[in-house]
Amino acid sequence: MKTSDIFKNGLIKQNPIFIQLIGMCSVLAVSSSLKNSVTMSAAVIGVLVLSNIVISLIRKVIPDKIRIPIFIVVIATFVTLVEMLMKAFMQPMYQALGIFIPLIVVNCLILARAESFASKNGVLKSALDGLAMGLGYTIAISVLGTIREILGSGTLWGIQLFGENFQPAGLFIAPPGAFILLGILIAIFRSVVVKRISQE
Amino acid sequence: MDIVNIIIANVFINNYVFSRFLGICPFLGVSNKMETATGMGIAVTFVTTLASVITHIIQKYILEVANIEYLQTIVFILVIASLVQFVELVLKKTSPSLYNAMGVYLPLITTNCIVLGVAILNIQENYNIIQTAVSGFSAALGFTLALVLMASVREKLEVADIHESLEGFPLTLIAAGLMSIAFAGFSGLM
Numbered sequence: 545m546k547t548s549d550i551f552k553n554g555l556i557k558q559n560p561i562f563i564q565l566i567g568m569c570s571v572l573a574v575s576s577s578l579k580n581s582v583t584m585s586a587a588v589i590g591v592l593v594l595s596n597i598v599i600s601l602i603r604k605v606i607p608d609k610i611r612i613p614i615f616i617v618v619i620a621t622f623v624t625l626v627e628m629l630m631k632a633f634m635q636p637m638y639q640a641l642g643i644f645i646p647l648i649v650v651n652c653l654i655l656a657r658a659e660s661f662a663s664k665n666g667v668l669k670s671a672l673d674g675l676a677m678g679l680g681y682t683i684a685i686s687v688l689g690t691i692r693e694i695l696g697s698g699t700l701w702g703i704q705l706f707g708e709n710f711q712p713a714g715l716f717i718a719p720p721g722a723f724i725l726l727g728i729l730i731a732i733f734r735s736v737v738v739k740r741i742s743q744e
Numbered sequence: 745m746d747i748v749n750i751i752i753a754n755v756f757i758n759n760y761v762f763s764r765f766l767g768i769c770p771f772l773g774v775s776n777k778m779e780t781a782t783g784m785g786i787a788v789t790f791v792t793t794l795a796s797v798i799t800h801i802i803q804k805y806i807l808e809v810a811n812i813e814y815l816q817t818i819v820f821i822l823v824i825a826s827l828v829q830f831v832e833l834v835l836k837k838t839s840p841s842l843y844n845a846m847g848v849y850l851p852l853i854t855t856n857c858i859v860l861g862v863a864i865l866n867i868q869e870n871y872n873i874i875q876t877a878v879s880g881f882s883a884a885l886g887f888t889l890a891l892v893l894m895a896s897v898r899e900k901l902e903v904a905d906i907h908e909s910l911e912g913f914p915l916t917l918i919a920a921g922l923m924s925i926a927f928a929g930f931s932g933l934m
Contacts, residue, residue: 569766569767569768569857613825621818624814624815650855652855719924720928722765727916727917732909
């Protein structure tokens with residue numbers, strides 16, 4: 545597989561959120577603002593790349609029967625690292641993301657890449673795959689975060705966009721808005737992007 | 745009174761699926777049929793209640809005593825993964841009929857974020873052991889309620905005539921959003 549294929553897969557063809565629909569909990573939960581979305585993406589990319597690298601390195605010594613618990617321990621180790629780093633250096637963001645930082649452990653996206661890619665491919669490829677899938681996740685959550693923040697609170701990255709008379713639609717930063725907007729985004733992504741690729 | 749509050753909060757007001765976004769993957773994955781939805785619901789309820797109590801004991805008597813709370817995430821996920829395996833083995837031996845009913849869903853529960861989520865939230869809320877058990881049970885009950893409601897809606901959605909790009913998950917998500925608005929109405933209960 546070529547490098548460009550890995551990125552095309554991660555970003556578009558096999559986009560974890562829009563196409564595979566895995567790892568959705570954190571996408572719906574933390575996308576209420578763009579800043580939260582980007583921070584969450586950085587945490588996910590970090591864990592995804594590092595765990596892919598380690599799992600790819602030890603893939604030949606892991607006994608097949610207990611591979612899943614081993615993957616989970618590797619992932620949990622990196623999640624704990626990220627959690628401690630955020631607690632030490634980004635306290636407000638750590639508070640805002642709350643329980644969704646430790647819950648990266650059970651993000652199906654990371655376990656799915658470990659099982660289906662890193663346990664079968666070399667270190668460099670696995671690292672690139674982690675990066676590509678992480679960027680696919682970033683695109684989805686950032687688009688959702690941007691729309692929700694603009695509509696729901698009239699700001700972007702915390703900066704006021706409209707005049708004082710603007711009435712934000714609170715529905716969009718509330719949970720229902722997340723579900724409905726993500727549904728619409730997936731429909732748009734599938735009909736526009738996927739159709740164009742299949743025509744190529 | 746306290747326990748009643750926890751139950752109402754977890755099932756209706758802060759429903760784990762509709763307002764805390766936990767357990768979305770199984771919620772979307774197995775809500776296409778009523779039968780699978782109830783099977784998954786029972787399996788999750790069982791494991792979550794058990795996992796809440798066990799993680800509570802581990803946190804109070806091992807992690808806090810040894811002053812290694814930072815290992816919480818790793819220890820909890822290992823406990824949950826082995827618990828799921830253990831439950832699977834016990835059920836296989838003692839009650840084959842129940843095992844057959846929820847067999848396929850059991851391994852999936854390890855990566856259901858509700859189980860780990862409830863365990864961590866219970867510790868954060870500083871619940872005692874009874875409150876922990878009730879909270880775990882009611883959280884899973886709320887998940888089952890969401891799953892069963894969604895399954896009954898989706899069985900009807902399958903025959904709906906809609907644009908092809910909306911078929912399947914997009915429409916399910918939009919329906920979940922509408923249902924979430926309905927659940928937001930419960931917020932006046934307490």
